[in-house]
Amino acid sequence: MDYVAPKDFVTKMIDAGEAKVFMSTRDTLIRSFMAGAILALAAAFAITITVQTGQPLLGAVLFPVGFILLYLMGFDLLTGVFTLAPLALIDRRRGVTLGGVLRNWGLVFTGNFAGAMLVALMMAVIVTFGFSQAPDAVGEKIGHIGEGRTMGYAAHGAAGMLTLFIRGVLCNWMVSTGVVAAMMSTSVSGKVIGMWMPIMLFFYMGFEHSIVNMFLFPSGIMLGGQFSIMDYLVWNEIPTVIGNLVGGLSFVGLTLYATHSRTAPRRQPFAGDRSEKIIPVAAE
Incomplete structure (x- = not known):
């Protein structure tokens, strides 16, 4: 069987976190750059499907293809390292420090952003024929998404910020579950099946x-979306990053580590417990 027991895949999670902390700067940037670019292409793919078919569920069903490919190729997303890298620190792996974890997060953020920005520019060129005409239907959809998920939150003030944060928490709860699900199997098919559902759900x-x-x-800003870079940072990216960190680490990394790697002692029976079976006596 290709199923990996929880105690074993949690050990793999800690090992993966340690490996990411000690990875070279060059490799970390390359892997995170490619992860950001592939995930951005998957998002563009899903939006295109939604616009052309009018079926958002179909776009969500097919979006996980990008996540699965980048994971199988060993590339790194910020959401994944948020969950895995701290476990090596908590487990007191030799040489792992808070500075090393923060360095990894910073490099992965930089690489992911660069990869996603490159694809954003490429897609903006495609949907406007090199900025020579107005965006097509896909480009308009991307622009409206940006408006709704920045100014839409801002319109509700603190309640909007709370909603944004909770959506970030729930997102990486699911995404990190997908990362861990891939470690539950030693076969490609098992990894794919395990990753598909939580990634489809979040999208x-x-x-x-x-x-x-x-x-x-x-890309929404490039395509004429009515919001600014500051709107994007304050009313989406920064709260989302914080929510992703809380969701992945709290609901996936720490819970699995606590119960499968640092399992609490087994309860002992009470002194008055009786081990003998009571056999009823038949009536005469």
Whole structure:
């Protein structure tokens, strides 16, 4: 069987976090750049499907293809390292420091942003024929997404900010579940099946993913969306990043680590417990 037991895949999570902390700057940037670019292409693909078919569910069903490919190629998303890298620190792996974890997060953020921005620029060129005409239907949709998910939150003030943060939490709860699900199997088919559902769920439910947003909002600005870079940062990217960190680490990384790697001692039976079976006596 290709199923990996929880205790074993949690060990793999800690090992993966340690490896990411000690990865070279060059490799970290290359892997995160490619992850951001591939996920951005997957988002553009899903939006195109939604616009052309009028079926958002179909776009969500097919979006996980990009996530699965980048994971199988060993590329890194910020949402994944938010969950995995701290576990190596908590487990007191030799040489792992808070500075090392923060360095990894910073490099992955930079690489993801660069990759997503490149695809945003490429898609803006495609949907406007090199900025020579107004955006097509896909370009208009991307621009409206950016408006709704910045100014739409801002219109509700603190309640909008809370909603944005919670959507970020729920997003990385699901995305990190997908990352871990891939470690539950040793076969490609098992990994794909495990990753598909949580990634499809987050996309269809409209949860906020910091790397997907690195594509959606810059491209939305290029395509005439009525919001500014500051609107994007304050009313989406920064709260989303914080929510992604809280969601992935709290609901996936720490919970699995606590119960499968640092399992609490087993309860002992009470002194008055009886182990003998009571056999009823038949009536005469």
